[in-house]
Amino acid sequence: MVGIREPAMIARLTLAAVFLTAGILKFLEPAGFAGGLASFQLVPSPLIVPLALGVPLFEILAGAALLGGRFGFQGALAATGLAAAFTVFYATAWLRGLDVSCSCFGSIPFLQVTPAGGVLRAVILLALAAWVMRQEYRRGA
Amino acid sequence: MLRDAALVGLAFLSCMGAGMALNFLRPDPLPLAYKPRAQRLPAESRIPTVSLAGITSADRNKTSVFIDAREPDFFEGGHLPGAINIPASRVAGGDFGGLASDPATPLIVYCSGGDCPDSYRVASALVAKGFQNVSVFAGGWDEWSASGNQP
Numbered sequence: 676m677v678g679i680r681e682p683a684m685i686a687r688l689t690l691a692a693v694f695l696t697a698g699i700l701k702f703l704e705p706a707g708f709a710g711g712l713a714s715f716q717l718v719p720s721p722l723i724v725p726l727a728l729g730v731p732l733f734e735i736l737a738g739a740a741l742l743g744g745r746f747g748f749q750g751a752l753a754a755t756g757l758a759a760a761f762t763v764f765y766a767t768a769w770l771r772g773l774d775v776s777c778s779c780f781g782s783i784p785f786l787q788v789t790p791a792g793g794v795l796r797a798v799i800l801l802a803l804a805a806w807v808m809r810q811e812y813r814r815g816a
Numbered sequence: 817m818l819r820d821a822a823l824v825g826l827a828f829l830s831c832m833g834a835g836m837a838l839n840f841l842r843p844d845p846l847p848l849a850y851k852p853r854a855q856r857l858p859a860e861s862r863i864p865t866v867s868l869a870g871i872t873s874a875d876r877n878k879t880s881v882f883i884d885a886r887e888p889d890f891f892e893g894g895h896l897p898g899a900i901n902i903p904a905s906r907v908a909g910g911d912f913g914g915l916a917s918d919p920a921t922p923l924i925v926y927c928s929g930g931d932c933p934d935s936y937r938v939a940s941a942l943v944a945k946g947f948q949n950v951s952v953f954a955g956g957w958d959e960w961s962a963s964g965n966q967p
Contacts, residue, residue, distance in 0.1 A: 705846050714932050723850040728835030733828050753824045773928045
């Protein structure tokens with residue numbers, strides 16, 4: 676029998692895997708991620724390197740929180756915030772016709788996407804994160 | 817909920833601090849002041865850059881071949897006069913779009929502008945292919961179109 680918790684758990688673990696993978700790959704290649712951030716022309720220069728160094732750790736933290744039980748809601752909240760930011764970044768790049776390369780998953784070729792593909796990927800991630808956040812909120816309420 | 821948001825915000829700031837601290841333990845730490853790609857390249861491999869004035873002059877005198885490194889959708893929406901579209905994604909597979917210029921022909925590569933990386937990717941590939949006079953118009957399509965020039 677499939678319990679009501681299974682879809683929520685699968686979604687939470689999927690989200691955790693995505694953020695852990697993205698965080699670790701970016702942590703290993705911070706220079707590529709810094710260049711990617713700069714290519715969006717949204718972040719002021721003094722903030723590019725601090726973000727390139729800090730966001731990967733935040734993603735790893737969010738992914739780890741989603742894996743465990745106690746901080747699942749906070750992890751989902753962080754994932755939702757990150758996915759919302761990615762959506763804004765990619766959508767504005769797409770509208771401005773920029774050929775961005777965020778290196779969101781390091782330099783793995785098949786995970787590099789066009790701005791339109793980036794918007795789609797970010798929106799899917801945002802929907803998943805928001806749903807997991809809702810489930811976690813209900814679980815804790 | 818507000819307490820959770822504050823906790824997540826605090827975690828974000830802590831990650832920024834931890835990331836900066838860990839940076840100093842890396843074998844090749846990132847300089848804290850971000851430098852665009854062109855300034856980060858070592859001197860011996862640096863691709864020369866061309867300003868908007870240089871582009872205007874090259875366009876007037878027809879002395880250079882312009883190469884648009886953006887994807888075809890963007891190229892079709894507008895490009896520099898006479899530009900050839902050689903997207904970075906094609907160059908990665910060794911496809912130079914039938915570019916048959918003399919190796920000494922001045923080639924000027926551009927993409928959107930800002931710090932878009934594709935112009936440097938294509939320019940580096942052209943240098944590796946044997947072209948001797950390759951430069952990058954860092955201002956790219958954004959600067960060209962903003963200056964009132966038309967395709």
